[in-house]
Amino acid sequence: MVxxxxxxxxDRRRWGALALIVTAQFMVILDVAIVNVALPSIKxxxxxxxxxxxxxxxxxxxxxxxxxxxGGRLADLFGRRRLFLxxxxxxxxxxxxxxxxxxxxxxxxxxxxxxxxGALLAPAAxxxxxxxxxxxxxxxxxxxxxxxASGSGGSAGVLLGGVLTSSLNWSWIFFIxxxxxxxxxxxxxxxxxxxxxxxAHRHLDIAGATTSTSGLMLLxxxxxxxAEKGWATPETxxxxxxxxxxxxxxxxxxxxxxxxxxxxxxxxLRTLATANGLAVxxxxxxxxxxxxxxxYMQQVLHYSALTTGLAYVAITLTIAGGxxxxxxxVTRFGARPTLTAGLLLSAAALALxxxxxxxxxxxxxxxxxxxxxxxxxxxxxxxxxxxxLTGINPADSGIASGLINTTRQIGGAxxxxxxSTIAATFTNSYVRGHAGSTPLSGAAxxxxxxxxxxxxxxxxxxxxxxxxxxxxxxxxxxxxGALPERQPLRAEAA
Numbered sequence: 164m165v166x167x168x169x170x171x172x173x174d175r176r177r178w179g180a181l182a183l184i185v186t187a188q189f190m191v192i193l194d195v196a197i198v199n200v201a202l203p204s205i206k207x208x209x210x211x212x213x214x215x216x217x218x219x220x221x222x223x224x225x226x227x228x229x230x231x232x233x234g235g236r237l238a239d240l241f242g243r244r245r246l247f248l249x250x251x252x253x254x255x256x257x258x259x260x261x262x263x264x265x266x267x268x269x270x271x272x273x274x275x276x277x278x279x280x281g282a283l284l285a286p287a288a289x290x291x292x293x294x295x296x297x298x299x300x301x302x303x304x305x306x307x308x309x310x311x312a313s314g315s316g317g318s319a320g321v322l323l324g325g326v327l328t329s330s331l332n333w334s335w336i337f338f339i340x341x342x343x344x345x346x347x348x349x350x351x352x353x354x355x356x357x358x359x360x361x362x363a364h365r366h367l368d369i370a371g372a373t374t375s376t377s378g379l380m381l382l383x384x385x386x387x388x389x390a391e392k393g394w395a396t397p398e399t400x401x402x403x404x405x406x407x408x409x410x411x412x413x414x415x416x417x418x419x420x421x422x423x424x425x426x427x428x429x430x431x432l433r434t435l436a437t438a439n440g441l442a443v444x445x446x447x448x449x450x451x452x453x454x455x456x457x458x459y460m461q462q463v464l465h466y467s468a469l470t471t472g473l474a475y476v477a478i479t480l481t482i483a484g485g486x487x488x489x490x491x492x493v494t495r496f497g498a499r500p501t502l503t504a505g506l507l508l509s510a511a512a513l514a515l516x517x518x519x520x521x522x523x524x525x526x527x528x529x530x531x532x533x534x535x536x537x538x539x540x541x542x543x544x545x546x547x548x549x550x551x552l553t554g555i556n557p558a559d560s561g562i563a564s565g566l567i568n569t570t571r572q573i574g575g576a577x578x579x580x581x582x583s584t585i586a587a588t589f590t591n592s593y594v595r596g597h598a599g600s601t602p603l604s605g606a607a608x609x610x611x612x613x614x615x616x617x618x619x620x621x622x623x624x625x626x627x628x629x630x631x632x633x634x635x636x637x638x639x640x641x642x643x644g645a646l647p648e649r650q651p652l653r654a655e656a657a
Contacts, residue, residue, distance in 0.1 A: 183347055191284055197324040199321065203468075217391065227572060232566065233375065246284075250283030258344065259341050287564075290563075293557075293563075390583035434498075445506075446572060446573070451575075456529065463523070464523060498550040503627050504542055505546065517617050521608075551563065594607050
């Protein structure tokens with residue numbers, strides 16, 4: 164039992180804990196996008212070949228997306244604060260080393276370590292949040308703030324990357340994480356309390372961890388290679404087949420394991436299952452939109468890295484502001500109507516982008532979509548996270564947090580690969596049908612981008628149809644200001 168004085172003290176500190184968690188999460192999500200605009204400078208300074216340059220992003224994405232599930236379960240078994248602190252320390256140290264990198268191989272290795280740090284940090288942070296705030300209004304407020312950080316992190320990364328690369332140099336996109344990480348580490352003992360699941364045997368499912376991690380990492384890598392080499396190549400087909408085999412083996416192992424990495428019983432919660440499916444859709448849309456618009460502004464409109472970054476101020480602020488509205492709408496009306504509205508607004512914004520001209524103007528052609536899409540994303544990011552964590556046993560909070568992060572990242576990888584292929588295919592088709600056109604001409608590139616946005620619009624509308632089926636669930640009562648629970652994993656202990 165926790166005495167009333169201790170509970171009251173924790174209640175006063177929990178909003179400070181939220182600020183700490185959100186700061187760390189923003190740092191991780193920011194780093195997914197911040198590198199993109201700095202790639203040309205990195206290529207020149209470290210003498211990267213064109214083929215290996217993509218590994219600056221891929222090394223991070225593979226480790227981050229592939230290890231989120233494992234990170235979530237480790238947090239449940241060995242302590243959420245411990246994993247959070249380990250992740251922040253590793254992320255901060257590898258950020259410093261990335262900024263000091265002296266060769267292409269050193270930077271790729273340090274970026275992989277950053278991804279590992281993020282994979283430990285992110286699910287631990289979210290599981291601390293949901294075991295700190297009761298299900299209902301308080302948790303929705305907390306997840307609204309968390310959603311603002313997660314949702315705006317990608318667009319803020321493009322903005323900050325452009326500013327730092329243009330005004331200082333590319334190393335500062337990594338150095339900026341160091342003081343933030345040190346501050347977070349210093350405040351963890353004061354603001355976060357340890358919490359972990361109580362199990363009969365503190366056993367890590369090694370077979371499940373190996374197959375899930377290798378399968379997910381191979382899937383992210385396959386998506387990256389598909390975008391570069393095409394979907395019909397033997398290499399891509401082989402990678403996808405190997406990933407599918409590993410993930411199928413993982414499911415078979417989990418169904419028989421007495422202490423599974425991912426307890427399949429959690430998918431009996433239809434809200435969780437549907438929310439994770441929608442997270443794949445939302446991840447595909449958000450990652451792909453930022454990718455295509457960045458290329459359009461830089462390759463077609465010839466914006467500099469700084470101008471491209473500044474262009475994202477509108478959507479960054481809109482997502483941040485809209486996230487507060489989103490949590491209020493979820494609290495009052497539920498996740499289903501809020502998420503459906505968000506996907507419909509996202510589809511409307513994407514439909515506007517299908518009309519982007521080769522001689523476009525920011526305020527007439529991009530800005531309206533940024534405002535509509537920013538509100539749409541805010542109404543997607545917050546309710547899908549709330550729905551994905553509703554009804555979860557606190558003992559499973561880490562793995563549920565890892566799962567919702569994983570599905571979003573995998574969706575992003577699939578979406579990027581798909582839109583890259585669509586854009587390239589229709590750009591080449593335009594060139595073949597227009598004499599004198601080249602694959603780098605504004606008209607050809609814009610044609611490919613328009614068709615890619617058509618596909619994303621259709622995907623957003625499909626997501627809205629799925630969102631309509633999201634089950635409605637009333638929040639379960641829980642004591643205000645409760646300390647992190649230590650509940651047994653019933654299935655594992657049985």
